[in-house]
Amino acid sequence: MTPFNRNFGQGKRTKAVRPDMNWEEITKAGNVYEPGNANTYETGDWRTIRPVWNKDRCIHCLICWRYCPDASIIATDGKFDSFDYKHCKGCGICANVCPVHAIDMFSEDEMDRQKEAKRNEE
Amino acid sequence: MKNKVAITGNEAVAQAMKQINPDVVAAYPITPQTEVVQIFSSFVSNGQVDTEFVTVESEHSAMSATIGASAAGARAMTATSSQGLALMFEMVYIASSLRLPIVFPVVNRALSGPINIHCDHSDAMGIKDAGVIQLFCENAQEAYDNMIQAVRIAEHPDVLLPVSVNLDGFITSHALDVLEVLDDETVKNFVGTYQPEEYLLDAENPVTMGTLDLYDFYFEHKRQQVAAMEAAKKVIEEVGREYEAISGRKYGLIDAYKLDDADMAVVVLNSAAGSAKGVVDELREKGLKVGVLKPRVFRPFPFEAIQDALKGVKAVAVLDRAETFSTLGGPMFADVRTALYDLKNDIKVVNYVYGLGGRDLRLEDVEKVYDDLANIIKTGRADKFVNYLGLRE
Numbered sequence: 001m002t003p004f005n006r007n008f009g010q011g012k013r014t015k016a017v018r019p020d021m022n023w024e025e026i027t028k029a030g031n032v033y034e035p036g037n038a039n040t041y042e043t044g045d046w047r048t049i050r051p052v053w054n055k056d057r058c059i060h061c062l063i064c065w066r067y068c069p070d071a072s073i074i075a076t077d078g079k080f081d082s083f084d085y086k087h088c089k090g091c092g093i094c095a096n097v098c099p100v101h102a103i104d105m106f107s108e109d110e111m112d113r114q115k116e117a118k119r120n121e122e
Numbered sequence: 123m124k125n126k127v128a129i130t131g132n133e134a135v136a137q138a139m140k141q142i143n144p145d146v147v148a149a150y151p152i153t154p155q156t157e158v159v160q161i162f163s164s165f166v167s168n169g170q171v172d173t174e175f176v177t178v179e180s181e182h183s184a185m186s187a188t189i190g191a192s193a194a195g196a197r198a199m200t201a202t203s204s205q206g207l208a209l210m211f212e213m214v215y216i217a218s219s220l221r222l223p224i225v226f227p228v229v230n231r232a233l234s235g236p237i238n239i240h241c242d243h244s245d246a247m248g249i250k251d252a253g254v255i256q257l258f259c260e261n262a263q264e265a266y267d268n269m270i271q272a273v274r275i276a277e278h279p280d281v282l283l284p285v286s287v288n289l290d291g292f293i294t295s296h297a298l299d300v301l302e303v304l305d306d307e308t309v310k311n312f313v314g315t316y317q318p319e320e321y322l323l324d325a326e327n328p329v330t331m332g333t334l335d336l337y338d339f340y341f342e343h344k345r346q347q348v349a350a351m352e353a354a355k356k357v358i359e360e361v362g363r364e365y366e367a368i369s370g371r372k373y374g375l376i377d378a379y380k381l382d383d384a385d386m387a388v389v390v391l392n393s394a395a396g397s398a399k400g401v402v403d404e405l406r407e408k409g410l411k412v413g414v415l416k417p418r419v420f421r422p423f424p425f426e427a428i429q430d431a432l433k434g435v436k437a438v439a440v441l442d443r444a445e446t447f448s449t450l451g452g453p454m455f456a457d458v459r460t461a462l463y464d465l466k467n468d469i470k471v472v473n474y475v476y477g478l479g480g481r482d483l484r485l486e487d488v489e490k491v492y493d494d495l496a497n498i499i500k501t502g503r504a505d506k507f508v509n510y511l512g513l514r515e
Contacts, residue, residue: 010279011346013320023342023349028282029221030343031320032330 039087043070047090049105051083057102064094064103125303131262131294132157134301135201135227135287138269140165141309144225145196145316148176148187152206153239154291155229159201181206185213185226192222193331195321197273199224203291204231207245211252217284218253218347220331223276224284227269230392230443231291232479240480241291243391243443246420247453253347255285255354256421258391260377262299265289267371268418270304273313274361280353290393292480308368351422358419375424377416378431380406384413386495387432389458390441391417394476394483398441401488412492420454425461432462437470437495437504441511443477451475451508470495470504476511487511 011028027033060080065073072088074081095103129137135158139147147166149159166175174191178184184200191198202210207228217224230246232238246256257272259265265287272285289295304312320329335343355375362373379399381387388398395416405412415431417424432438440459442452450456451473459471474491477483491511498504 010282010350017339019338023345026339026342026346028346029219029331030333030335030339032333033320033327034330035328037330 042086043089044084044086047085047088048108049090049092050085050108050111051088051090051092051094051103052106053080053083054102054104057100059100059102061099063097063099067093067097069093125305126300127303128298128300129262130157130296130298131259131265131289132229132296133161134262134266134299134303135229135269135289136161136165137303138266138309139199140171141304141306142197142199142270142273142313143171143310144173144199146174146176146188146191146198147200148178148184148191148198149200149202150178150181150184150206152181152203154231154241154295155201155203155206155227157295158227158229162201181209182213185210185217188224188226189213189217189220189222192217192224193220193321194323195318197277197316198222199226201227201229203229204233204239204245208233208248211249214249214252214254214284216332219343221282221347221350222284223273223282225269225272225276225287226284227265227287227289229291229295230288238479239291241293241393241443242478242480243288244445244478246286246288247444247446249286250421250453253283253351254421255281255283255351255358255419257285257287257419258417259287259289259294260393260395260416261294261301262289262297263301263371264418265294266301266303267365267369267373270309270312271358271361271365271373274364275354275358277316278354278357278361279319281350281357283347283350283354288392293393302369304369312365312368354422355419355424355426373418375417375419375427376431377414377418379414379416381413381415381431381435383411384434385411385436385499386492387413387415387435387438388441388488388491389415389417389428389432389438389454391420391443391454394441394443397483397485398488401485401492405489405492410492410496417454423457423461425457428458428461429465432469433465433467435469437472437498438462439472439474439491439495441474441476441483441491443475445475445478449508455508470498471507472498472504473508474511475508481512483512 015034065075072084095105151159165171176187188198188200232242233244257268268287276285398414402412440455455473
């Protein structure tokens with residue numbers, strides 16, 4: 001059998017394509033050689049509004065966990081743990097379905113501005 | 123033993139498909155390709171092949187199903203013509219960018235409108251930029267031979283691109299021709315068993331195909347396709363040599379006919395090359411130094427071979443059976459002229475658009491082209507570089 005990579009634009013059978021790879025190195029036709037690879041595609045930077053958890057109000061019913069379309073709510077031992085901000089697209093469904101309003105949505109821009117202002121004060 | 127048969131071009135293509143015995147064929151009938159699918163489907167129903175034949179509702183679906191089958195790991199084929207190929211257009215890009223070795227005959231026919239079912243190359247020229255390898259056939263014999271070689275070219279690990287095999291609608295496809303067919307065993311051994319490197323049904327080695335590829339890597343993947351096209355030139359010649367060993371018929375990137383000492387050359391694809399060769403024979407008897415260059419491959423464009431074959435001539439006429447509406451002549455003219463530009467030999471290159479919608483290319487027409495070329499050499503100038511042959515002017 002002919003070796004897979006003879007550098008005629010067939011790419012490498014690699015599991016990780018990195019930005020420093022050239023056209024001869026990246027996989028052929030953009031094929032991905034790993035199952036369950038959706039996790040490595042981070043969609044968190046699409047977000048314009050961010051869910052923030054209010055610990056005091058939360059009753060750990062996990063309705064948000066069930067409704068999250070991106071599986072971005074992490075529950076540990078049957079309790080709300082954290083948001084997966086690398087994949088959360090900020091759709092706000094969790095905040096909408098929460099029966100006790102324990103999730104607030106904040107503008108990413110506004111949060112950035114506040115962070116910047118705080119840095120300037122220091 | 124030589125096995126000579128009298129069959130039409132379409133039958134020759136179906137015969138080749140029978141001997142290749144692909145795993146899946148998904149096709150939709152369209153004039154003048156209809157017979158290919160019709161004859162092949164009878165092979166399927168008679169049990170002469172063990173192909174899965176998928177009847178689909180359009181050519182878009184035909185190519186889609188072929189792509190699906192090929193990605194799953196099958197040796198898959200389809201066939202089409204004209205508007206059918208136009209309807210496939212979107213999926214042809216998917217086939218080439220997924221690097222699927224799909225072989226599909228294209229029985230060349232004009233594109234509407236006005237409605238016309240006869241031969242020209244507008245359909246093939248429509249996909250010349252889609253990343254598909256294009257083989258062209260002068261007659262039924264070449265259609266048969268090219269079909270068998272196309273499988274090997276497409277599936278070569280350096281290439282992995284779709285290959286279209288073009289033959290002239292009604293001229294090659296429906297005319298009865300005497301040709302030599304190989305026996306089933308020889309073809310079977312030549313094409314071999316298809317062993318895809320990676321395929322969707324390979325549960326041991328999972329692979330995702332058809333991924334999202336935005337500005338970050340799309341460019342690089344296009345570059346890979348160019349490299350595969352470049353590699354294809356060598357592969358086409360290699361496969362041609364191997365095929366010569368089993369058939370005795372020679373195939374390369376181009377067919378140079380009496381060009382060694384020629385002053386004037388005509389560059390023309392497909393069946394018209396046969397007419398041009400006939401005229402060349404007659405003119406050679408009169409002592410004129412004339413020749414014909416027939417590109418067998420149009421994509422990838424064999425410009426090195428064309429430069430090499432035409433470097434000694436003084437004037438070249440490129441005959442195009444398709445119009446681009448650029449007002450700069452036909453599609454092949456642009457490519458041939460570009461190929462010759464760097465030679466700096468001041469070769470005069472002129473264009474003749476001919477035979478649109480199935481209009482005959484008469485021998486007198488070809489003679490006129492050589493007359494014009496002789497005039498260009500005599501006067502040293504070409505006044506009009508885009509001309510129409512056999513047009514009411």
